[in-house]
Amino acid sequence: MARIMSLAEGVEENVRDGDTVAMEGFTHLIPYAAGHEVIRQGRKDLFLVRMTPDILYDQLIGVGAARGMKFSWGGNPGVGSLHRFRDAVENQWPRPLEIEEHSHAAMANAYEAGAANLPFAAFRGYIGADLPKVNLNIRSVTCPFTGEVLAAVPAIRPDVTIIHAQRADRNGNVLIEGIVGVQKEAVLAARRSIVTVEEIVDELSPPSPNSVVLPGWAVTAVAHVPGGAFPSYAHGYYPRSNAFYIRWDEIARDRETFTAWIRENVLAAKPEDFARHAAKTAAKVA
Amino acid sequence: MTDFTPTEMMTIAAARALSNDDVCFVGIGAPSAACNVARLTHAPDITLIYESGTVGTKPDVLPLSIGDGELCDTALFTISVPEMFRYWLQGGRITTGFLGGAQIDRFANLNTTVVGPYDHPKVRLPGGGGAPEIASNCGRIFITMALTKRGFVERLPFVTSMGHGEGGNHRERLGLTTSGPTRVITDLCILEPDPETKELTVVSMHPGVARDQISGNCGWPIKFAETVIETPAPTETELVVLRDINARTKKAHKAAGKEAA
Numbered sequence: 001m002a003r004i005m006s007l008a009e010g011v012e013e014n015v016r017d018g019d020t021v022a023m024e025g026f027t028h029l030i031p032y033a034a035g036h037e038v039i040r041q042g043r044k045d046l047f048l049v050r051m052t053p054d055i056l057y058d059q060l061i062g063v064g065a066a067r068g069m070k071f072s073w074g075g076n077p078g079v080g081s082l083h084r085f086r087d088a089v090e091n092q093w094p095r096p097l098e099i100e101e102h103s104h105a106a107m108a109n110a111y112e113a114g115a116a117n118l119p120f121a122a123f124r125g126y127i128g129a130d131l132p133k134v135n136l137n138i139r140s141v142t143c144p145f146t147g148e149v150l151a152a153v154p155a156i157r158p159d160v161t162i163i164h165a166q167r168a169d170r171n172g173n174v175l176i177e178g179i180v181g182v183q184k185e186a187v188l189a190a191r192r193s194i195v196t197v198e199e200i201v202d203e204l205s206p207p208s209p210n211s212v213v214l215p216g217w218a219v220t221a222v223a224h225v226p227g228g229a230f231p232s233y234a235h236g237y238y239p240r241s242n243a244f245y246i247r248w249d250e251i252a253r254d255r256e257t258f259t260a261w262i263r264e265n266v267l268a269a270k271p272e273d274f275a276r277h278a279a280k281t282a283a284k285v286a
Numbered sequence: 287m288t289d290f291t292p293t294e295m296m297t298i299a300a301a302r303a304l305s306n307d308d309v310c311f312v313g314i315g316a317p318s319a320a321c322n323v324a325r326l327t328h329a330p331d332i333t334l335i336y337e338s339g340t341v342g343t344k345p346d347v348l349p350l351s352i353g354d355g356e357l358c359d360t361a362l363f364t365i366s367v368p369e370m371f372r373y374w375l376q377g378g379r380i381t382t383g384f385l386g387g388a389q390i391d392r393f394a395n396l397n398t399t400v401v402g403p404y405d406h407p408k409v410r411l412p413g414g415g416g417a418p419e420i421a422s423n424c425g426r427i428f429i430t431m432a433l434t435k436r437g438f439v440e441r442l443p444f445v446t447s448m449g450h451g452e453g454g455n456h457r458e459r460l461g462l463t464t465s466g467p468t469r470v471i472t473d474l475c476i477l478e479p480d481p482e483t484k485e486l487t488v489v490s491m492h493p494g495v496a497r498d499q500i501s502g503n504c505g506w507p508i509k510f511a512e513t514v515i516e517t518p519a520p521t522e523t524e525l526v527v528l529r530d531i532n533a534r535t536k537k538a539h540k541a542a543g544k545e546a547a
Contacts (some may be wrong), residue, residue: 279445
C-alpha cells in the first residue's frame with residue numbers, strides 16, 4: 001500500500017546507488033522535482049531509463065549521477081541537442097556514459113512487457129536500421145505460427161520508477177490525465193515506485209470509468225509536490241514552459257554555467273520551491 | 287503577394303502532398319508546420335497523429351515538442367504511447383508518415399543518430415525516436431528537409447531509419463509491404479525515387495531555382511527526371527495561413543516564457 005511521505009523520504013527509502021531508475025513522462029508530467037531530489041541526495045552510479053531523456057536526464061548526467069542510460073530519443077524537443085548528454089558521450093565528461101539505444105516502439109513495447117511480467121517484447125521493428133548492429137540487446141525471435149522474424153528486446157524492469165501525476169487520494173490512489181505516455185507501464189514494471197502529485201484530495205473522483213488510475217496498492221510512495229513537473233507541464237494545472245526549454249540550451253552548453261545553475265537551482269533548493277510554478281500559472285488561468 | 291522564402295516554399299510544397307483522406311503520423315519541426323498548413327488550407331479533415339498519443343489533433347499554434355498540451359487539448363482522443371506504437375502504427379492504420387532528418391542519402395535512408403563512428407561520435411545527435419518503425423509501418427513516407435551538402439550526403443555514417451536501403455527492390459527483399467519514401471520536399475526542389483532504381487530524382491524545381499543550384503547543394507551527383515516541372519508558386523492563401531500560424535506560434539512560445547520565467 002502506498003505511503004504518503006515527503007519527497008525527501010520517498011527518495012531516501014526507494015532510490016539506491018547503482019539502481020536502474022526510470023523517470024517517465026512523455027513531454028508531459030516529467031518528474032523534475034523528484035529528479036532534483038535524487039541529485040541533492042547524491043545518488044550515484046544510476047542506470048537511467050527513459051524514452052525521451054530531455055533536460056531532466058541532461059541534469060542527472062551532467063552532475064555525474066549516471067553510469068549508463070537506456071533511451072530512444074535524446075534531445076531537447078524543438079530546440080536541439082542535450083549538451084550535457086553530448087559532452088558525456090563525446091568527451092566522457094564528467095564520466096563515461098554507457099548507452100543502450102532503442103527506438104520508441106522498442107522502449108514502449110519493453111515497458112509493456114515489464115508490466116506484463118514477460119521476459120521480453122516482440123514487435124515488427126528495426127527493419128533495415130543500423131541500431132541492431134550496435135546494441136546487443138536488440139535481437140530477433142521467430143513466430144512459431146507464421147515463421148515471421150520479429151524484433152525482440154528485453155523487458156524493462158526498473159528497480160524504481162518515478163513519475164509525476166495530477167492527484168492522489170489519501171490512500172495513495174493516483175490519477176493521470178492528458179498525455180499519459182508510458183507511466184502506467186513504467187510503474188507496473190518496477191519493483192518500487194514514487195509518484196509526486198499536484199494535489200492530494202479526499203476523493204479521487206476519476207472523471208471517467210476508463211480513467212488512468214494507479215491504485216495505491218500498486219504504488220510504493222506518494223509525495224505532494226505542487227509544480228513538480230516544471231518546466232514540463234501538468235495538464236489542467238500549468239502549461240509547459242517552452243521558454244525554459246529554449247533557455248536550457250544556453251545554460252547547458254557550457255560546463256561552468258551548467259554547474260552554477262545546478263548549485264543554485266538544485267543543490268540550494270528544495271521541493272517546495274516548485275510550488276511557485278504551479279501557483280503562478282494557476283492564477284493566470286483563473 | 288509574390289515574395290516568399292525558400293523555407294516557405296518548402297513547407298507549402300510539403301503541405302500540398304497531403305490530402306483530406308490522409309491519416310498522418312507527424313514528426314516535429316518542418317513536418318509539423320507542413321501538416322498543419324495542409325489542415326488549414328486544402329485538407330481540413332486530415333487526421334494528424336503525434337507520437338505522444340494525440341490522435342486527430344488540431345493545434346492552433348505549432349507545438350515546440352511532440353507532446354505540448356495544445357496537441358492533447360485539441361485532439362479527438364489521446365492514448366498511451368504503447369497503444370500508439372502497437373495498435374495504430376504497427377497495426378497498419380497510418381497512411382502517411384512525415385519525417386525530417388539530419389542527413390539523407392540517395393535512397394532516402396535517414397540518419398539522426400551520430401556523425402562519425404557510433405562508439406566515438408564526432409557529433410551525437412538525438413537518435414531515432416519513432417522513426418525506425420514509422421519508416422517501415424506507415425503506408426508511405428514523405429520527408430522534408432533543406433537541400434544542403436551537409437544534409438544530402440553520399441554515404442550515411444549511420445542508418446537510423448530505412449528508406450529504400452540499397453535501392454531497387456531492397457524493401458521487398460526485407461519483407462516490407464509498405465511503399466517507403468515516395469517524396470522528398472526540399473527548399474529548392476521536389477525529389478521522388480526512380481521507379482526502378484529508387485534513387486532520388488528531381489521531378490519539380492521551385493520557381494527561380496536553377497539546376498546547378500540544386501546540384502551544388504547535393505552531396506552526390508543528383509539526377510533529374512526526363513520531365514522536370516516547375517513547382518507552382520505559393521498562393522496568397524497558402525502564404526497567409528503559413529505566416530499566421532508561424533506568428534501565433536512565436537507569440538505563444540514567448541508568452542509562455544514570460545509567465546514561467
